[in-house]
Amino acid sequence: xxxxxxxxxxxxxxxxxxxxxxxxxxxxxxxxxxxxxxxxxxxxxxxxxxxxxxxxxxxxxxxxxxxxxxxxxxxxxxxxxxxxxxxxxxxxxxxxxxxxxxxxxxxxxxxxxxxxxxxxxxxxxxxxxxxxxxxxxxxxxxxxxxxxxxxxxxxxxxxxxxxxxxxxxxxxxxxxxxxxxxxxxxxxxxxxxxxxxxxxxxxxxxxxxxxxxxxxxxxxxxxxxxxxxxxxxxxxxxxxxxxxxxxxxxxxxxxxxxxxxxxxxxxxxxxxxxxxxxxxxxxxxxxxxxxxxxxxx
Amino acid sequence: xxxxxxxxxxxxxxxxxxxxxxxxxxxxxxxxxxxxxxxxxxxxxxxxxxxxxxxxxxxxxxxxxxxxxxxxxxxxxxxxxxxxxxxxxxxxxxxxxxxxxxxxxxxxxxxxxxxxxxxxxxxxxxxxxxxxxxxxxxxxxxxxxxxxxxxxxxxxxxxxxxxxxxxxxxxxxxxxxxxxxxxxxxxxxxxxxxxxxxxxxxxxxxxxxxxxxxxxxxxxxxxxxxxxxxxxxxxxxxxxxxxxxxxxxxxxxxxxxxxxxxxxxxxxxxxxxxxxxxxxxxxxxxxxxxxxxxxxxxxxxxxxxxxxxxxxxxx
Numbered sequence: 001x002x003x004x005x006x007x008x009x010x011x012x013x014x015x016x017x018x019x020x021x022x023x024x025x026x027x028x029x030x031x032x033x034x035x036x037x038x039x040x041x042x043x044x045x046x047x048x049x050x051x052x053x054x055x056x057x058x059x060x061x062x063x064x065x066x067x068x069x070x071x072x073x074x075x076x077x078x079x080x081x082x083x084x085x086x087x088x089x090x091x092x093x094x095x096x097x098x099x100x101x102x103x104x105x106x107x108x109x110x111x112x113x114x115x116x117x118x119x120x121x122x123x124x125x126x127x128x129x130x131x132x133x134x135x136x137x138x139x140x141x142x143x144x145x146x147x148x149x150x151x152x153x154x155x156x157x158x159x160x161x162x163x164x165x166x167x168x169x170x171x172x173x174x175x176x177x178x179x180x181x182x183x184x185x186x187x188x189x190x191x192x193x194x195x196x197x198x199x200x201x202x203x204x205x206x207x208x209x210x211x212x213x214x215x216x217x218x219x220x221x222x223x224x225x226x227x228x229x230x231x232x233x234x235x236x237x238x239x240x241x242x243x244x245x246x247x248x249x250x251x252x253x254x255x256x257x258x259x260x261x262x263x264x265x266x267x268x269x270x271x272x273x274x275x276x277x278x279x280x281x282x283x284x285x286x287x288x289x290x291x292x293x294x295x296x297x
Numbered sequence: 298x299x300x301x302x303x304x305x306x307x308x309x310x311x312x313x314x315x316x317x318x319x320x321x322x323x324x325x326x327x328x329x330x331x332x333x334x335x336x337x338x339x340x341x342x343x344x345x346x347x348x349x350x351x352x353x354x355x356x357x358x359x360x361x362x363x364x365x366x367x368x369x370x371x372x373x374x375x376x377x378x379x380x381x382x383x384x385x386x387x388x389x390x391x392x393x394x395x396x397x398x399x400x401x402x403x404x405x406x407x408x409x410x411x412x413x414x415x416x417x418x419x420x421x422x423x424x425x426x427x428x429x430x431x432x433x434x435x436x437x438x439x440x441x442x443x444x445x446x447x448x449x450x451x452x453x454x455x456x457x458x459x460x461x462x463x464x465x466x467x468x469x470x471x472x473x474x475x476x477x478x479x480x481x482x483x484x485x486x487x488x489x490x491x492x493x494x495x496x497x498x499x500x501x502x503x504x505x506x507x508x509x510x511x512x513x514x515x516x517x518x519x520x521x522x523x524x525x526x527x528x529x530x531x532x533x534x535x536x537x538x539x540x541x542x543x544x545x546x547x548x549x550x551x552x553x554x555x556x557x558x559x560x561x562x563x564x565x566x567x568x569x570x571x572x573x574x575x576x577x578x579x580x581x582x583x584x585x586x587x588x589x590x591x592x593x594x595x596x597x598x599x600x601x602x603x604x605x606x607x608x609x610x611x612x
Contacts, residue, residue, distance in 0.1 A: 128547070130553060223554065263440065
């Protein structure tokens with residue numbers, strides 16, 4: 001077995017050994033499964049209207065009730081998972097695609113590049129994420145792409161900062177200096193030497209930011225500036241559900257539970273992952289120390 | 298100290314200037330002409346002409362920005378395209394409501410959060426600590442808007458104790474009515490604040506409890522209450538202050554969302570209304586205003602930090 005695969009397996013084992021993270025992974029796996037296979041599992045179309053069953057309470061026909069247009073709430077939650085997960089995945093990709101290189105360059109070169117890039121990051125951070133996203137959508141108009149880009153941009157600063165911090169801690173290490181001394185180009189050094197050694201905090205950030213992205217997308221939809229209807233989205237369902245709290249109090253329950261559990265799952269997995277990587281890091285250092293002692297003796 | 302504050306203010310200047318370039322540039326990125334965005338879709342010919350002259354849209358772009366920026370500095374953001382009132386006036390009118398919600402929420406957060414933090418730090422690892430940690434994870438993880446909906450379902454729909462949508466009543470004019478109206482929004486937002494306290498103040502307290510002075514205080518026979526209340530809590534608040542700064546953005550975002558849940562007439566709702574009616578001057582004004590508030594909160598945190606910790610050299 002390759003060394004990398006073995007380490008990944010060890011890490012997965014350690015994370016899944018924690019009850020909270022295990023529950024999170026199982027829940028997320030279920031949500032992903034339903035999102036992918038919704039067409040075969042759910043007998044209802046999430047968009048087709050059926051005004052006869054408008055606001056029908058939970059029963060044998062609609063397990064979690066029907067919404068104001070008679071659409072099955074369970075079906076809309078299932079298809080909403082697609083919207084949510086895809087938007088979040090896209091947003092995190094956008095954030096990492098821009099944030100990681102910014103952090104790499106800023107940390108690796110320092111000096112004026114660092115000053116300029118980090119100032120831009122500061123400006124992005126000076127506006128609360130949700131407001132930045134709202135401003136961007138005010139300009140771009142409401143669409144799934146706009147929501148994705150807006151949420152993605154708000155994630156750039158955290159990737160940039162975390163990568164930069166990691167690069168700074170590696171910059172003067174022997175193996176990086178060695179590549180430099182041997183005449184390796186800065187680009188090669190950044191992407192082939194520093195980046196592969198920085199993946200663990202970036203990975204943690206990917207997981208944690210996914211939960212933030214799902215929350216932000218839902219919040220935008222709830223405020224009425226997210227993905228436009230009739231695309232099913234958890235935030236949009238909560239928004240309409242809020243108008244029928246007296247007539248149909250069950251309306252907002254299922255989307256809210258699924259949204260909350262998804263966010264909590266990702267957050268728990270992210271924090272367990274951070275803990276497991278930290279522990280492994282400490283272990284590796286202890287082993288390295290012992291190795292030093294042995295070779296000294 | 299004054300020098301330190303002035304220097305920090307100067308450092309903020311580039312951030313505010315770059316951000317205002319972005320906010321100003323927004324108008325030019327809107328599909329269609331900036332004129333349409335400024336006077337609104339139903340603007341008359343005279344209004345269009347007036348806007349062109351007032352904003353100097355026939356002038357070079359740098360001059361145009363300077364004109365806008367000069368106005369923005371003295372608080373002139375133009376006129377709302379919907380109500381035709383000056384943007385600044387519209388914003389100022391909404392401030393008391395948002396401030397009242399924010400203050401109430403922080404009070405709720407303190408009342409719920411500090412005891413939770415202290416209890417779980419005093420008995421780390423116990424069942425009560427684990428239960429309270431679960432509480433903080435929930436308080437931080439449950440989306441504000443869903444929590445708001447749940448509270449409405451419980452207190453307004455089921456028990457019918459409190460209104461589900463609340464207008465703004467000033468606390469100084471009608472305290473009881475104000476508390477009744479603001480209670481649910483403040484509880485919604487305050488739960489999040491209490492989660493921050495429960496998680497981060499606990500961590501900070503745990504760190505302090507290991508310090509030597511705590512052993513000294515205990516061994517000289519101080520009651521546990523005094524050890525915690527007079528010594529540990531004070532020192533633990535110090536690292537915690539920086540967390541407050543980091544959480545300011547989430548708090549502001551939470552305020553916007555909470556106002557939407559309870560149709561509460563504050564700045565956040567104003568911004569959402571402005572976006573849905575495509576009232577660009579008002580959008581620009583609201584965003585710049587919130588940005589400045591956020592930047593100032595962070596400045597205040599830094600200054601406060603330097604002030605309470607004499608070890609920090611701010612010369």
